Amino acid sequence: MRALIVHRIGAGCSVQDRGRTGWLAQGLSRGGAADRLALAEGAALLGQPPDLAALELTGAGGTFEATEPMRVALTGARAVLRLGDKDLPPDAVHRVEPGARFSVGAARGGVFAYLNVGGGIDVPPVMGSRAAHLALALGPTLQDGTRLPVGADPGQAVNRGLDPEARLGGGDLRMLPSAHTALFAQDDLARFAATPFVRDPRGNRQGVRLEHDGAPFATQGQLTLLSEVIVPGDVQMTGDGTPYILGPEAQTIGGYPRIGCILPADLPRAMQAAPGDVLRFRFVTPDEALATWRDDDALMAALRARVRPITRDPRDMPDLLSYQLIGGVTSGTPEEEQ
Amino acid sequence: MNDGAGDDFPNIIPLGLDGMLVRFADTLSDSGNRAALAFRGVVDGAGIRGIRETSTSLASTFIAFDPVALSHDRLHATLRELLAGRDWSDAPLPGGRTRWTVPVCFEGACAPQLADAAALAGVSPDRAVRDLTARPLRALALGYAPGQAYLGTLDANWNLDRQSALTRSVPLGAVIVAVRQVIMFATSGPTGWRQVGLTRFRCFRPDHGERPIPLAPGDEVRLRAVSEDEMQRLAGQPDAGATSEALA
16 A cells, blocks of 8 residues: 555644535534645645645654655645755655655744645545544544555656745734624724734634733623634634634634634634734725635646746755656656646 | 624625625524524525535524625625515425434433423423423534534523533533523533433434434424433434434
């Protein structure tokens, strides 16, 4: 079996794809990669469809070994991808040989790094997705020694890279109104937009807690709200007025007031904010928001167009011999695939 | 942004860039729930291009859409048209629903707070079980955990407040009550509701290929009181002895 052997894996790491749709009414949230853009970048780099699964790595990362020659690309958070005694650049495609151990270290910027493999992690889909839903213990579990099946990789191109969209380290999050925006006083909405928030250490795929100086944010009048549908990106105020950014594994319905909803395009930035990073919220007009919208096809087309060949100094290529032997060195143009 | 400020129902509220909520009430009511379910059925039946998924909660219908394929303004206008000229409070519920009959044990260790809950509802424990099993209850909404249905609505004497202190953990399958509703707990964990029974029926079973989540919003569930022995005997049967029939 073509597989990725997990020799060591940190807590919170999981197999992720784009998640499950169609179950919202029955109480199952979409889930899927916390940074969906990183998953798409991995697919573009490897020249494969965007619906394949990758490893979402956080915390201490992990150590791996391929059972067959395998292309890998690390996207998302800034973490060190190390093969033997070499650090390999992120956001680029590399080839690893069977038996060689490689590792992904703890993130130095951002929270979630993605180890994308040619052919995708091929665990059996459950309810239409390979993604683990950690809050529900749904999907594959990872532990030291796990062998993850990997699909066949029709591509061969390596030495391709792309410059990722900047989204690590916090920053501005654009918003539109959500279910309860109208229940907040205009003064509080203005104060919300003017307040720098610090990403708290308490956070996971369900939601991320934010800290701020100053008064809590509370709705006017209405103390109890009827539970209504939650969407990822909603910013919810808990009972004491502390904001939480709701993530892909948030519950599907909830009764806490939601002051606004982060645009899907900015959700990767929100989820990649590491403890201590500063986030600010900015309400935008519907037209501004619409200009940021990219469906999966448009996103993939844009990313594929940005994949470019990278040249490496032969002295930095410990695997040079294997390239020549298999004759797999290509011009690396993205048009060769797809 | 002022769209949701008024108390005129139904109102249409954007939920971010690619979601829209049609809110029929801001308090729990049978009519609001009926309207939300019925309207979701109408939206689904209208086959509107660009809608990706629909859902309901207690008194609102949610629509997820692609804002390029279907503009916000156009969806808003379409929803207004679909809403117009109809009293949604007594709308017929959509077709395709299921009625479940689910065995529940209301005895002994399965029902640690039955006596408390009954006293708060002003009835004897025997009468409490009769109340809870008297008629089918509607799955008003599913949430908190996948497949977990909020079943209602019980008579007004069952409008029990949540406990001030949480029960640290109730088991998977706990049947719990509060605020005129019953829940078959789809997970185990803490709750402020009171446990009055236990079922072996599983509301979330991801490995069940055909029907990983048996209930859907609008389905009906009638609880059937069984002894602990019978519950254990039924546990090995498909759906743990629960039966289902299509509702016309």
